[in-house]
Amino acid sequence: MSGAGDLVLTLPLWAELLAAALLVVGAGFALVGSWALAKWRDPLRRLHGPSKATTLGVGCVLIASAGAFAVLGQPSLHEFLISLFLFITAPVSAHLVVKALLKLDPRLRPPAAPAPTDAASSFAGAGNATPH
């Protein structure tokens, strides 16, 4: 790799340490998220990894890259846009997968909350509390 590291070598030490820390944290979170996706046997438990851990890990990596290039004097809007897009869309993807799972197997739904029997025991007062 002839061009490898040419740009990255000229980072000041504080920027390099910060980027290295963010990259390690990000890679760790993404690895744990994918490991959680591969490991769990319950389909609803498998959602925790990709929706939260992988999104956070990849967001950290993108922030590290954006910061490194910004310190070098080549700020690019792309990484911020990608990480913003990821933070918005990855949980939405997980939500849609949950809806598909619940449609295909309605037994997975949590049981409905029992109806409040007393006016004083419901949150919004008598006649207003309806269990979903």
Added chain:
Amino acid sequence: MILPALLPWVALAFVLALLFNAWRLLRGPGLPDRILALDTLYINALALLVVLGLMQGTKLFFEVAMLIGLLGFVGTVVLSKYLLHGDIVE
């Protein structure tokens, strides 16, 4: 000095994450699990491209990463909607 020595290990971590996702893609009993595995494959591939862009010192890969992110999300939404509104079970 730190970053050029560290970046191959970060890339290796993402390659491992991709392998885990491929395992779930092949294994996952049922379609929603495979859709989720595919979406996570897209996201990890995006991150791997960003790391490769850092290793080579170029911003060229970010265009590709943005494309992968956008199209991956669109694909996931389309597949999930097809599962929700189509007749798959019968």
